[in-house]
Amino acid sequence: MIPHTLTPPTLATITGHGALQIVLYVVVLLAMVKPLGWFMARVFEGVPGSAPLGLGVALGWLERLTYRLCGVRVSPIGSTPAYAEMGWKPYAVGILLFNALGFIAVYGLQRLQHALPANPVGLGPVEGWSAFNTSVSFVSNTNWQGYGGEVTMSYLTQMLGLGVQNFLSAATGIAVLVALIRGLSRRSAATIGNCWVDLTRVTLYVLLPLSSLLAVALVSQGVVQTFAKPQEVALTVPLSYSEPATNDDGGALKSADGRDQTKTVAVATQTVPLGPAASQIAIKQLGTNGGGFFNANSAHPLENPTPLSNFLQVLAILLIPAALCWTFGEMVRDRRQGWAVLAAMLVIFIPLLTATYWFEAQGNPRVAAAAPIVDQSPSPLAPGGNMEGKEARFGIAGSATWAAATTAASNGSVNSMHDSFTPLGGLVPMWLMQLGEVVFGGVGSGLYGMLMFVIVAVFVAGLMVGRTPEYLGKKIDPFEMKMAAIAVLVPCALTLLGTAVAVLLPQGTSSTSNPGPHGFSQILYAFSSAGNNNGSAFAGLSANTPFYNLLLGLAMWFSRFWIIVPVLAVAGSLATKKVTPTTNGTLPTHTPVFVLMLVAVVIIVGALTFVPALALGPIVEQLQLAGN
Amino acid sequence: MLTHLRPAFVLFAILSLLTGVIYPLAITGIAQIAFPHEANGSIITSADGKPIGSSLIGQEFAAVASGDPNDAARWFWGRPSATGPVPYSALNLDKGTGSSGSNLAPTNPALIDNVKARVDALASADAAVGYARTAGRTIPIDLVTSSASGLDPHISPAAAAYQVPRVAKARGLSEDAVRALVTKHTRGRTAGVLGEPVVHVLELNLDLARQTR
Numbered sequence: 001m002i003p004h005t006l007t008p009p010t011l012a013t014i015t016g017h018g019a020l021q022i023v024l025y026v027v028v029l030l031a032m033v034k035p036l037g038w039f040m041a042r043v044f045e046g047v048p049g050s051a052p053l054g055l056g057v058a059l060g061w062l063e064r065l066t067y068r069l070c071g072v073r074v075s076p077i078g079s080t081p082a083y084a085e086m087g088w089k090p091y092a093v094g095i096l097l098f099n100a101l102g103f104i105a106v107y108g109l110q111r112l113q114h115a116l117p118a119n120p121v122g123l124g125p126v127e128g129w130s131a132f133n134t135s136v137s138f139v140s141n142t143n144w145q146g147y148g149g150e151v152t153m154s155y156l157t158q159m160l161g162l163g164v165q166n167f168l169s170a171a172t173g174i175a176v177l178v179a180l181i182r183g184l185s186r187r188s189a190a191t192i193g194n195c196w197v198d199l200t201r202v203t204l205y206v207l208l209p210l211s212s213l214l215a216v217a218l219v220s221q222g223v224v225q226t227f228a229k230p231q232e233v234a235l236t237v238p239l240s241y242s243e244p245a246t247n248d249d250g251g252a253l254k255s256a257d258g259r260d261q262t263k264t265v266a267v268a269t270q271t272v273p274l275g276p277a278a279s280q281i282a283i284k285q286l287g288t289n290g291g292g293f294f295n296a297n298s299a300h301p302l303e304n305p306t307p308l309s310n311f312l313q314v315l316a317i318l319l320i321p322a323a324l325c326w327t328f329g330e331m332v333r334d335r336r337q338g339w340a341v342l343a344a345m346l347v348i349f350i351p352l353l354t355a356t357y358w359f360e361a362q363g364n365p366r367v368a369a370a371a372p373i374v375d376q377s378p379s380p381l382a383p384g385g386n387m388e389g390k391e392a393r394f395g396i397a398g399s400a401t402w403a404a405a406t407t408a409a410s411n412g413s414v415n416s417m418h419d420s421f422t423p424l425g426g427l428v429p430m431w432l433m434q435l436g437e438v439v440f441g442g443v444g445s446g447l448y449g450m451l452m453f454v455i456v457a458v459f460v461a462g463l464m465v466g467r468t469p470e471y472l473g474k475k476i477d478p479f480e481m482k483m484a485a486i487a488v489l490v491p492c493a494l495t496l497l498g499t500a501v502a503v504l505l506p507q508g509t510s511s512t513s514n515p516g517p518h519g520f521s522q523i524l525y526a527f528s529s530a531g532n533n534n535g536s537a538f539a540g541l542s543a544n545t546p547f548y549n550l551l552l553g554l555a556m557w558f559s560r561f562w563i564i565v566p567v568l569a570v571a572g573s574l575a576t577k578k579v580t581p582t583t584n585g586t587l588p589t590h591t592p593v594f595v596l597m598l599v600a601v602v603i604i605v606g607a608l609t610f611v612p613a614l615a616l617g618p619i620v621e622q623l624q625l626a627g628n
Numbered sequence: 629m630l631t632h633l634r635p636a637f638v639l640f641a642i643l644s645l646l647t648g649v650i651y652p653l654a655i656t657g658i659a660q661i662a663f664p665h666e667a668n669g670s671i672i673t674s675a676d677g678k679p680i681g682s683s684l685i686g687q688e689f690a691a692v693a694s695g696d697p698n699d700a701a702r703w704f705w706g707r708p709s710a711t712g713p714v715p716y717s718a719l720n721l722d723k724g725t726g727s728s729g730s731n732l733a734p735t736n737p738a739l740i741d742n743v744k745a746r747v748d749a750l751a752s753a754d755a756a757v758g759y760a761r762t763a764g765r766t767i768p769i770d771l772v773t774s775s776a777s778g779l780d781p782h783i784s785p786a787a788a789a790y791q792v793p794r795v796a797k798a799r800g801l802s803e804d805a806v807r808a809l810v811t812k813h814t815r816g817r818t819a820g821v822l823g824e825p826v827v828h829v830l831e832l833n834l835d836l837a838r839q840t841r
Contacts, residue, residue, distance in 0.1 A: 070635035164648035225659035240693040279655040296727035299776035301684040307823025375766035382786035388773040392782040395824035417729035518733035540731030
């Protein structure tokens, strides 16, 4: 099948510098897991007005004032519970209501931005379908972008609409996770916390301080942060382009022989877009949101100017999801459980990251065949590899690391264009999303999604050895299994059904920009992204149409909230249970055997569900590329 | 449900104010005091104070308005750019265009055509100044593939080295003199580890123009 002309892939394309950057990334990330995980556990278990590292002293008054204004009852200091708690149903209603408000606010701001302040270039209202899509997108922590930021959104919409949702959708994910952890760690309890307290404390003590630090660091590297209007600069050499000439009514001008006339337009200046970008980009990465301030997202030099800003941002993408694993172990009073889940994530993540790097470093055989004079091999002075859609300052290793991290986490920001990746290099990010965004995943949502897989894994293991499945001493009953199955299957169904609808309708297929199987990949990638709340894209797909805005918007909404509700139901149900004592027959869930069991369940569900679809897209394209 | 309305509305309002107004304003304040140059787009100004570029945004040099390959040959070319209506158009509100990659798939025939056209353009520029390319000299891939943002200010040192003989001949400079300028505008990996070594095309060209005027 594979033709003999194909040069075999060679390991020599992975450079020492590239490997070193990846090792450094993983080491720094793991070094921050314990301190940040410990810090977050203190925040989630703390009483109102108190937080570690002096944050309680600085912001405790604000937290107490917030509860007073909200009418949340706080008990006198020293009494338990420290505040009025909720069962899972009121908790879920609160979360849904809070997110519904977010949707209305973002939609309203977009539609009314022309009449509101902080719109220096006078952008008009965002079109209705697009505004709907973007509102769902940012509320659901997906941050799919059907629009180009610099030409669509006013500064006010960016900061008060999108920026706020960057914080609040992240806080929502973490709050739901904390509720689930309480369900696992409490015994015979009727409540799982208070959603208002959780949302407030996460935002005040975790997201705001971390974002402030990162935002200032990013500005120091050149990320813009201003309310000034775009800056016009003179070009060193003037340019020109031609376009169809039009008369005063906008109709095409014809010459005497009936042909369309063209006119030449001179371009002597360049407009540098500005805005309050750094503050938004910091939370975009930390909150696994991913929606860019500019169209090119973190490939834009004003959004991600230097290798250092790139390192900080890609670190921020996985920082909180990784650290939450430690928080989980800390809060269930068994740190080994947190390590086990983190280990399972790393076991999937590191090989896939390496694979993307390798595939991208191979370059494009069609370029080699058509233009042999072009050199695609890496050297100390050139990145080599498949450089279409990649920035020179990041090269192959920096782009591949980002692509794997942003799709392992449900971040979805990009520093290179995934649409131009080699077929197998692009398959990896697509499949990382299709695994259900549980390999790190979104802040909070990744770990609660993974814990749903853990429930499935202990159930399967229980069947295999003929024992009642238990996790952390809690018996897993049919109710938990049903809820876990819903949470695992909803994204799969949304991805495949959405793709199927889109490829059957002309409104779906007419938006693709690349021919052949890659066009199918563009559609599959879009629904994998929306159906798993990631937000990255094969960006050649023209998704800013009523069809895609509606369909992808629905996928994002159901994927987010049809998982949150079952997860909270599991939390409530587990909280009421007693803890059964550990015996010789208890299946330990912190051992390497269980880690592999969990990895196998995640991989098998992901592979069985998506291999047929992947075969039609990237795999066929790879065979075409190799066959030339 | 009704008991939830007050906390939902009030908390949403408070957190919106905090994260959507106070936070960005505070960061802007810090940024404008501590890093005014960076916070405002890293604008490069000419000797008489006029803004002539951003040190983070590239400019187009291969497709000069005159269309004369002799003019284009005098400059170092940056990465090809997929922005519209002209390359390196960072923002055009009339056309509704901004930063953008080509998003061409590796199997898209248009990508191969683009690469071949860029190879030909480089050859024409060489021919225009009478530079005969030595046999076996290859073109680094980043010089014929478009960047992700369409605004990439950098090329690889190899892509700059490839253009040195042409630019030197076009400007009547020695190759060593041009090479020294390239070295001056080359930046290595951050701390020897992060990123890739790159040459800053706009700053190199501005320097080149100063030297030969």
